[in-house]
Amino acid sequence: MINDSRLEYIFIRTCIVFLHYLTPASIIYTVFLIASYIFGIPRPHTPLAINVIAVAESLFYLVVFLPYSAYLQRAAVHPPVPSRAERKALFEKCYKFIPDPDTYLDRWFLGAPQEEIKHDNVKEFIQWAFFNRGGEAGDDEEELHEYVAAYETLVGRKFEPGRGKAESLRLTLDPIDMLHRSLAWYMCVGFVDLLTYINLLRAGFHFHRTSLSRFFTLFPFRPQAVLTTKRSPAKYTTYWHRPHTSTTHLPVLFIHGIGIGLYPYVPFLSDINSAKDLPAGDGSGGQIGIIALEIHPVSFRLTHAPLSPAVLCAEIASILNQHGYSQVVLATHSYGSVIATHLLAHAETAPMIADMVLIDPVTILLHLPDVAYNFTRRQPQSASQHQLWYFASMDMGVAHSLARHFFWSENVLWKEALEGRDVTVSLAGRDLIVNTEAVGRYLAEGSEDADDERDVEIMPDVSEEGGLLLHEGWKHRPWRGKGIDILWFDDLDHAQVFDTPATRRPVLEAIRAYSANSGNSSGTATVVDES
Known part of the structure; x- marks a missing residue:
């Protein structure tokens, strides 16, 4: 891992800009090449290597990245739901080691305002964290309410009823964020x-x-x-x-x-x-x-x-x-x-x-x-x-x-x-x-x-x-x-x-x-x- 000096910041940002925008530039250039052949548009002489690189980068993006990234978005196959006794034991173990309750909720809810973290938001997060699923509570409503009450005790305030605008980080349920690699x-x-x-x-x-x-x-x-x-x-x-x-x-x-x-x-x-x-x-x-x-x-x-x-x-x-x-x-x-x-x-x-x-x-x-x-x-x-x-x-x-x-x-x-x-x-x-x-x-x-x-x-x-x-x-x-x-x-x-x-x-x-x-x-x- 590099350090955080000004020079290293400039270096890493330059590398990222070059690698990230190489493909868009290649696609634009490839479209221009195709158009020039089809419509007879004059074009400046460029080395063959540049043409090959531009076409290869464009094909790699269209043929590999787009279909593969869509394929990777498939839903996760979660582990089996633990038993109620196992869930409770895990919850209690986690609950015991939360050094900063406010930061805990702030990070899991991606910095959302406290007033937007309501009862149903916390319940949704708990379903992912301890039940390995999303969706409706079903038969687990009572247990979920028990865990929400424990979090209220932890942070020292009651969560308002209903659902706020807060979104929790549910890693295996959320869409995958990824960027193209040239x-x-x-x-x-x-x-x-x-x-x-x-x-x-x-x-x-x-x-x-x-x-x-x-x-x-x-x-x-x-x-x-x-x-x-x-x-x-x-x-x-x-x-x-x-x-x-x-x-x-x-x-x-x-x-x-x-x-x-x-x-x-x-x-x-x-x-x-x-x-x-x-x-x-x-x-x-x-x-x-x-x-x-x-x-x-x-x-x-x-x-x-x-x-x-x-x-x-x-x-x-x-x-x-x-x-x-x-x-x-x-x-x-x-x-x-x-x-x-x-x-x-x-x-x-x-x-x-x-x-x-x-x-x-x-x-x-x-x-x-x-x-x-x-x-x-x-x-x-x-x-x-x-x-x-x-x-x-x-x-x-x-x-x-x-x-x-x-x-x-x-x-x-x-x-x-x-x-x-x-x-x-x-x-x-x-x-x-x-x-x-x-x-x-x-x-x-x-x-x-x-x-x-x-x-x-x-x-x-x-x-x-x-x-x-x-x-x-x-x-x-x-x-x-x-x-x-x-x-x-x-x-x-x-x-x-x-x-x-x-x-x-x-x-x-x-x-x-x-x-x-x-x-x-x-x-x-x-x-x-x-x-």
């Missing part, structure tokens, strides 16, 4: 993909492709995939693998976030075994194995829809089994925490996950509106917000993945799901997507030494109102390697922890420590995989 943009994605391929090969990784019969199901096409002889045991999931030769450490499974694939993570993945200020490999000459999955639906590609949790977990299990990995240290970034949630809940994969490192996770306290609002509805202002909005939020594949296959109640990750494992969570103080303050407080609450004076200090407030100021020492607590640890980077934004060796180092140290501790205690680090 053919030139996809060529850039393909070029970056080739660079990633070369860099990972140089770092000792091997690419595992799916069947060649699926070559045309991913665009931009990957000619380099034809060159590899290694096959993924999964039907849809490709991955990169660095062989595991350590006898004292566990291998690592890495799952990336929304973006251009594995390209931004190449230095991070390379440093797991080759950081200059850390011992090489496992310290005794052995190499820590790494599997880095490729999640194409959120990687700026045109491809299949996101896999269901059951199918994806089964594919990941088959990949781990292929290499003889009965247990791994799981490291994820951003959207990768969604998949982590499913791996922990799936009976086959849960025992395979030892300790975990969650970097910029988006699934903790997912019932809060920040992630959904910031990623899909916020009007961009700064350079980083424009970068997120245009290149990620408005991408066809990403928008479809979130609006039709992202069901928050399935993806939310609660603290109790982490019990029994050592977990490090890396949070950025300037994160433009996640409410990291709320997430950090939630994770730190009830942890060992949470009430110690080193962790919570009361100091005089210098404000005019006087009183006391609460300093949250959980941000600066030394890493312990047990229970839930928090790495707090006060001056970083989302994904910036990967940008420099200094910021990567604490995360790498956590991964390597978990790999060593789990490998020594579990007896599963004896795998030697040369494939």
